[in-house]
Amino acid sequence: xxxxxxxxxxxxxxxxxxxxxxxxxxxxxxxxxxxxxxxxxxxxxxxxxxxxxxxxxxxxxxxxxxxxxxxxxxxxxxxxxxxxxxxxxxxxxxxxxxxxxxxxxxxxxxxxxxxxxxxxxxxxxxxxxxxxxxxxxxxxxxxxxxxxxxxxxxxxxxxxxxxxxxxxxxxxxxxxxxxxxxxxxxxxxxxxxxxxxxxxxxxxxxxxxxxxxxxxxxxxxxxxxxxxxxxxxxxxxxxxxxxxxxxxxxxxxxxxxxxxxxxxxxxxxxxxxxxxxxxxxxxxxxxxxxxxxxxxxxxxxxxxxxxxxxxxxxxxxxxxxxxxxxxxxxxxxxxxxxxxxxxxxxxxxxxxxxxxxxxxxxxxxxxxxxxxxxxxxxxxxxxxxxxxxxxxxxxxxxxxxxxxxxxxxxxxxxxxxxxxxxxxxxxxxxxxxxxxxxxxxxxxxxxxxxxxxxxxxxxxxxx
Numbered sequence: 001x002x003x004x005x006x007x008x009x010x011x012x013x014x015x016x017x018x019x020x021x022x023x024x025x026x027x028x029x030x031x032x033x034x035x036x037x038x039x040x041x042x043x044x045x046x047x048x049x050x051x052x053x054x055x056x057x058x059x060x061x062x063x064x065x066x067x068x069x070x071x072x073x074x075x076x077x078x079x080x081x082x083x084x085x086x087x088x089x090x091x092x093x094x095x096x097x098x099x100x101x102x103x104x105x106x107x108x109x110x111x112x113x114x115x116x117x118x119x120x121x122x123x124x125x126x127x128x129x130x131x132x133x134x135x136x137x138x139x140x141x142x143x144x145x146x147x148x149x150x151x152x153x154x155x156x157x158x159x160x161x162x163x164x165x166x167x168x169x170x171x172x173x174x175x176x177x178x179x180x181x182x183x184x185x186x187x188x189x190x191x192x193x194x195x196x197x198x199x200x201x202x203x204x205x206x207x208x209x210x211x212x213x214x215x216x217x218x219x220x221x222x223x224x225x226x227x228x229x230x231x232x233x234x235x236x237x238x239x240x241x242x243x244x245x246x247x248x249x250x251x252x253x254x255x256x257x258x259x260x261x262x263x264x265x266x267x268x269x270x271x272x273x274x275x276x277x278x279x280x281x282x283x284x285x286x287x288x289x290x291x292x293x294x295x296x297x298x299x300x301x302x303x304x305x306x307x308x309x310x311x312x313x314x315x316x317x318x319x320x321x322x323x324x325x326x327x328x329x330x331x332x333x334x335x336x337x338x339x340x341x342x343x344x345x346x347x348x349x350x351x352x353x354x355x356x357x358x359x360x361x362x363x364x365x366x367x368x369x370x371x372x373x374x375x376x377x378x379x380x381x382x383x384x385x386x387x388x389x390x391x392x393x394x395x396x397x398x399x400x401x402x403x404x405x406x407x408x409x410x411x412x413x414x415x416x417x418x419x420x421x422x423x424x425x426x427x428x429x430x431x432x433x434x435x436x437x438x439x440x441x442x443x444x445x446x447x448x449x450x451x452x453x454x455x456x457x458x459x460x461x462x463x
Contacts, residue, residue, distance in 0.1 A: 003395030003461040010110075010406025011456045012071035013064065013428060014362055016117040016161070018047050019415035021077065023054035027092035030083030032119035033129075037175035044421025044435050051415060051422075051431040052441050057100050059443060060413055063429055065107035067449060068456035072109050073362050073408045074100070075117035075161065078142055085121035086138040094149060101153055111154050112286075112362070112408065114213060115143055115197060117161040118173055130186040131178075133270060139193040144200050151205035158286050158362065159197045162215040163190040164243050172418065181265050188267045191246045191277075198280040209283040212247040213362055216240050216287045218347040222296035222325035231297040231322035234259055239293065241354070244285065248355045250278040259321065284405065285355060288363035292343035294327040333366060339386065345393035345400075352402040359403065364390055365410035367417065367424040370446065378430045378446035387448065388461070395461050413443070428452055 018034040034047055053060055064072055080093030104111050124135050167187055170178045201210040221232040237255035245253040330338040366386040370378050398404050414427040421435045430444040
């Protein structure tokens with residue numbers, strides 16, 4: 001039996017600007033929070049050179065055309081357009097992305113552009129970042145310029161990459177911990193910025209479509225205990241549905257609101273926020289998926305001493321209502337990530353049942369320590385196996401009624417991971433460098449490149 005994907009299915013691959021471009025101060029670019037963030041591990045490379053996609057984009061896009069892609073998801077570095085986050089425009093940055101877009105279109109590859117992928121301008125961070133309302137205004141100015149400049153050719157847009165992960169694992173992504181009150185004021189500002197992006201895209205881009213791009217991991221209860229099920233309910237809300245309910249329904253999720261009330265968090269609304277929330281909506285949902293999550297209800301025995309109340313115990317726990325549980329039913333990769341292709345199918349069905357919008361997967365992939373052989377080969381059968389399993393479940397989800405319109409895995413080319421550097425590789429294309437030695441940054445096609453190329457050509461997944 002084979003699974004055949006729809007005729008117009010979108011086959012792609014994804015990258016982000018700060019993890020691939022390098023050239024971190026070239027041609028008038030300002031510094032972002034990813035350029036300045038504290039580094040815990042100085043043995044791995046940073047983003048100053050990355051894989052030099054900035055200078056090698058023509059070679060990379062030519063390879064992606066050979067791969068057979070019809071879409072390419074990439075982000076624009078805000079600091080290449082506005083080096084200080086607002087105000088003065090950097091024409092060299094405008095020209096650079098014009099060149100990338102035109103190069104994609106030359107090969108009939110449609111750009112799917114992410115407005116912001118974790119790289120807020122440092123100048124805005126110095127003013128308070130997403131904690132202050134002025135950053136929403138700066139984002140509006142930035143988004144408007146992009147829509148006006150590139151909207152004649154780029155019709156598909158993504159808003160802010162994984163705002164849920166940016167806040168839930170703030171130390172990992174941003175290099176700092178954010179107090180809970182500030183964290184959820186940032187949530188509100190991020191989501192309002194997204195609403196303005198919806199509005200501006202629909203006003204300024206003829207036939208333009210735009211969607212949110214959260215990281216979605218369906219949450220399982222650790223057992224059939226009622227309190228474990230309640231823990232999963234709360235973490236599903238805080239991790240997943242709070243963001244998409246805001247985007248797609250224009251509301252604060254009821255369970256999420258209860259969580260905020262329990263944490264004594266009060267969100268400050270600007271005058272027009274309520275109207276904006278309920279007036280502008282996405283055309284599709286972009287979803288990044290790597291695995292699912294399992295949680296249980298925390299108790300005092302979880303590192304807590306006797307003599308404190310249950311509520312105090314919960315307040316000491318990082319999330320209060322839930323804590324992580326190692327799911328014994330799932331395998332793990334070498335970086336201790338669980339692998340759950342069945343969970344992807346369930347997540348797609350749950351997401352589509354909840355929002356009834358077309359879905360595109362914009363990240364899904366396996367990080368691994370690939371090895372370049374002496375004859376220039378990369379035998380990554382483990383990556384092929386991972387992608388086969390997940391794409392089979394994508395096909396099953398489509399057959400079950402989910403409107404899944406495309407698959408754009410992470411990543412098109414090798415890129416720099418925040419905590420594992422270049423050693424943790426995701427790409428279909430190998431970049432020859434290590435943590436300390438940039439070498440020649442030569443590109444090599446992995447075995448997975450040829451496997452994905454064949455899949456795109458046939459549009460069929462063997463089962």
